[in-house]
Amino acid sequence: MFLKLVLLCLCLWRLDGVFGDSGLESVIEGDSFSLNSGLTEMKDDDVIQWRIGDENTLIAEINKRADRITVYDDVLDGRFRDRLKLDNQTGSLTITNTTTEHTGDYDQLINSERKRFFLTVIVKSVSVKEGDSVSLNSQMKDDDVIQWWFGYEWTLIAEINVTADRITVYDDVLDGRFRDRLKLDNQTGSLTITNTRTEHDGEYKLQINSEIKRFFLRVYVLVPVKEGDSVSLNSDLTEMKDDDEIQWRFGDENTLIAEIYKRFDRITIYDDVLDGRFRDRLKLDNQTGSLTITNTRAEHDGEYKLLINRRFSSKVFRVSVYDPEELNEIKHIFTHQVHD
Template sequence: MREMAIKLVLFCLCFWRLDDVFGQETKLMKPGDSVTLNSGLTEMKDDVIQWRFRSENILIAEINKRANRITVYDDVLDGRFRNRLKLNNQTGSLTITDTRHEYAGLYELESKSLKKSFFLNIIDEISMKEGDSVTINSDLTEIMDDEIQWRFRSENILIAEINKRANRITVYDDVLDGRFRNRLKLNNQTGSLTITNTTTEHAGAYELEINNEKKRFLLAVYDEISVKEGDSLTINSGRTEITAGEMFLWLYMNEIALIAGINPWVNNITVYDDVLDGRFRNKLKLDYQTGSLTITNITTQHAGRYVFLIEKGPIIQLLKALSVSVYGK
C-alpha cells in the first residue's frame, strides 16, 4: 500500500557528492541541530591544532598551547559561523551549534601528528499530500546574481532559469515528455521553485545553481509496509545488478543516519551498524550485486523511513523510499 504522503528531503549542499561519504567521517543532521567533530584525542599532544572549512579553504578555529591561546574565527565568510563555534581546549574537538544549510561541506582538522576530515550534510524534511503544491526555497530574499538555474538531476535536465542581465525568466516544462507541463512556477524575486499538483513522476533529485554554487534537493514519495517484530525485512533496491561507476547509499531518515553504502570503484561495501547507539548492530545485510538491504530480527526501534540513492556522474536517482511500521508478535 502506498502512503499518500510526499516527503521533501532537502539536501542543501554546495558540494554534495555521494562518493564524499567514503574516505572521511560523514555527519548527517537536521537544521538547528548541534554537531561535534571529534578529534579522537583525550588530550592534545601537539602545540598547535587547526580547523579549516575546506569547502572554502578558510581557517575557522585553532589552539596554540605554547601561546596559551584559543581562537575562533567565526566572523569569516561574512559571519556565517558567528557565535556558533565552540572549541574544546583539552581535546581540540569542534562543536557547531544551530547548524544551517550553508554549513554543509568538508571540514578538516590538522596538527603536526594528526589529520582528520569530516563531511557535514544538512537535511531538512517537509511533509505534504500527493496532489498538493511544494515550494523548494532558494533561501534568498532577493536574487543578486546574474543567473539562477534549476535542474531535475534525476535526468540531468534544465527545467527553469532566471537571467537578470537579459531580464528573462524561462520555464522548460515540456521536457521529459511534458512531465512538468503547467506545474512549474518560478519566483522572479527569490528564485524559489514551486511544483503544483505533484505526482510520483516528480520524485527525484533537484539542483539549484547560482553562479556556479550548487544546492541539491530530493523529493521522495514513500511506500508503506508493516512488518511483525522479530521477522526479517528485505528492502529491494529494484536493481538486478550494480553497473560500473554507480554509488549506492541507504539512509535512515527518521534520525538522519547513513546506514549502508557500496562503492564499486574500490570494491568497497560498508554497513554502518554502530550508528544511533548501535540499534542496527549485527542486523544489517547488504547485497553487493543488487544493493538490496536486509534488516534481521526487526524491532520497533527500526520503524521509520528508509531511502535508497544512486549517483552516476551527473545523475542522482532515488530508487526506493519506504516507510516501515513494526507491530507486535
C-alpha cells in the same frame, strides 16, 4: 522525522557523511557539526589551527605548548560568532547552529600537516508523498538571475532573468523526468514540482546571482498494510549485478536490518536489532534485493530506506501498519488522493 534522514541521504560512500579521505561533509541548517581532527589526544607540543575559505582565514587554534585556546569568531562579518567550540583534548572543531554561510572549505593544520574538509550546509529538507506537489521557496529582487539545478551533476532545470524578463524551464532534460511538472513563480522565483515521482528525489540547488542554497527533496512511497499481513518493498531492480551491494535500513537512526553482497554471495538479516521486532520476519530476494516483512505489527510502522552500492536510492518507503478496520478507510483516502 524526514528531516533527520537528509544528512544521510547525501552520503555517497559512507553513512557518516565522509567521502573516504576527501573530507566531504554535509549538515542540515540549524544543526551542529563537528570536524574531527582524527586525534584521540593532542601532544604537549601540538599546535592546531582551523582555517576557512580561499583567503585561509584563521577561525580557531589550540597551542598546547602555550596552553592557549583561541576562537576568532568575529572574523568574516561575524558569521561564526558564538558558534565555534574547540575540544581541548582532540582539537576537533564544532560549529553550532549552522547556516548556509558556513558552507565552504575548512583546513585543519596540525603542526605542519594539513587536512581539508568541505562542509555543505543544506538550507532545507522537504519530504513529499509520491504524487503530491511540492514548492521550494526563494526570494527574488529586481536585478536577480535565479537558476535551479538538480542532482550532483548540476543539471539546469529552470531559470529566471529579471532584467531580461525571461523565464525558462528545461523540463526535457534527464530523460524528461520533469516534463510538464515544473512551475516557476515570477514574483519570488520559487520552484514547484507537480505530480512528484521517486525519480525527483534528490538535491536541488538554488543559485541567486552568485549565492547558492541547497534543498534536499525526499519523495517517499506510502505503503499501507493490514496488521498481520506481509508487505514487499520493491528495489525496482530486475536482477542485481555481480558486484552489487544492497542495504535496507529502518527508522530515524537508520538501523541496518538486511543486506546482500553479491560479490561475496552473502545475504545477512539483522533481525535481532531493535529489541528483536523483526525476528523471523524479514526476507530478501537474492535476485532483486527487494525486502519482504512478514506478519507485520504496529512496531514495524516507519521508514525503510534502500541503499544500492552504499548510495541512498531514490526510494524511501513509509510503511503504515493498520488494524483491519482502519485499512479499508486508509486505502480509500489514498486512492482518492492519487486519482485527484
